[in-house]
Amino acid sequence: MTLGFSRFEFLIAWRYLRARRAEGGVSVMTWISLIGIALGVMALIATLAVRAGFRAEFVDTILGANAHTTVYVSPQRITNEFTDDVYVVPGRIADYDAMATRLAEVPGVTRTAAIVKGQVMASANDRSNVAEVFGVARGDLEAMPRIVDPATSEGDLERFDEGIAIGSGIARELGVGVGDRIRLIAPEGARTAFGTTPRVSAYEVTYVFSAGRYDIDRTRIYMPLAEAQSYFNREGVADEIEVFVDDPERVGEWTLALMQAAGEGAQTWSWRDSSGSFLSALDMEDDVMFVILSVLVLIASMNITSGLIMLVKNKGRDIGILRTMGLTEGSVLRVFFLCGAFTGILGTLAGVVLGVLLALNVDTIMAGLNALTGGGAWQPEVRGIYRLPAELRAWDIFRAVGLSLVLSFVVTIFPARRAARMNPVEALRYE
Structure with missing residues (x-):
């Protein structure tokens, strides 16, 4: 059994993803999975960028008008x-x-x-x-x-x-x-x-x-x-x-x-002493938001499993023929793994593009919402700062992409293994 992916495996996987009219359900599930992953990755990247921008703006306004630390006498x-x-x-x-x-x-x-x-x-x-x-x-x-x-x-x-x-x-x-x-x-x-x-x-x-x-x-x-x-x-x-x-x-x-x-008798009081608890709360909220949005990406990725199970069921005859022609279990597994991986990769790429565009324009979007709501969308007296900036960080994008791809690949393994273990005799018995 070969360990790498062969060219014909890519061709078969790509052909299966382009479902014909008779297999419209598979095509619909593929699109639902792709859109769900894209929206999940977009939300994750935009949220992380906004949180990073809020923290950077908050710290900058502190350090731009206050001392880094003060020395006083008790x-x-x-x-x-x-x-x-x-x-x-x-x-x-x-x-x-x-x-x-x-x-x-x-x-x-x-x-x-x-x-x-x-x-x-x-x-x-x-x-x-x-x-x-x-x-x-x-x-x-x-x-x-x-x-x-x-x-x-x-x-x-x-x-x-x-x-x-x-x-x-x-x-x-x-x-x-x-x-x-x-x-x-x-x-x-x-x-x-x-x-x-x-x-x-x-x-x-x-x-x-x-x-x-x-x-x-x-x-x-x-x-x-x-x-x-x-x-x-x-x-x-x-x-x-x-x-x-x-x-x-x-x-x-x-x-x-x-x-x-x-x-x-001298003592010190730094900007971290005065704002450290708030910054710690922001860091904790960042972790919580990442976990919550990761669940959304996981739910979107689970649609890949549903789509692949339907695809395996519809392609039972094809699997039987391919197996009788000499295709190994490993090749069948890789074909259906690629079907799910393609969906995850395309959805992730679309999510990165949408997330970056949303993060780059979040200040303009918030300004528009603020104008529509008469200033209710963003209240400086509550938030402390006048605007909601976003800061795109390579690490945040890498985390979002890595999470989406890992989840997409993991949920693909079960239906791919099911297809690989299908008995060709049973698959062709009623054909």
């Missing part, structure tokens, strides 16, 4: 020696320039930036919104790719030191634009003889940005570092040191080195 507990009361003093970094320099010297760190953070109430035009203020130097703000993107921002960043930069969501909610003034109200402001009173200051909006994330655009304000230190009573200190590294995906490898460089 709060200190101070006990009053007279009353034994315990006070918690927020951690402040007094020598932030020196600490930033030490952190920048750690191998793999690309840059560092000292920041001051605070919560405020922003108001304008009889509207108000809660906002988080980041006090940064202009050079550090200019190094944030999502903030300085000219396609999604307006205003002049050169005038940043003369005012503030606000997110597009805040600008929309307050009804302001570049050149307008907004009031910022901080709960802990000016210190007086009667205690600390809220501080109210008005600033000109010199820059409006969109970071690509709904929550950032709706809550974030950037203020010059020196002004933020004065506004939040942080003269001469910083709240955190932002650190950026070569490979953000492996930011955890720098934790120990950064803590040693920062000194005693």
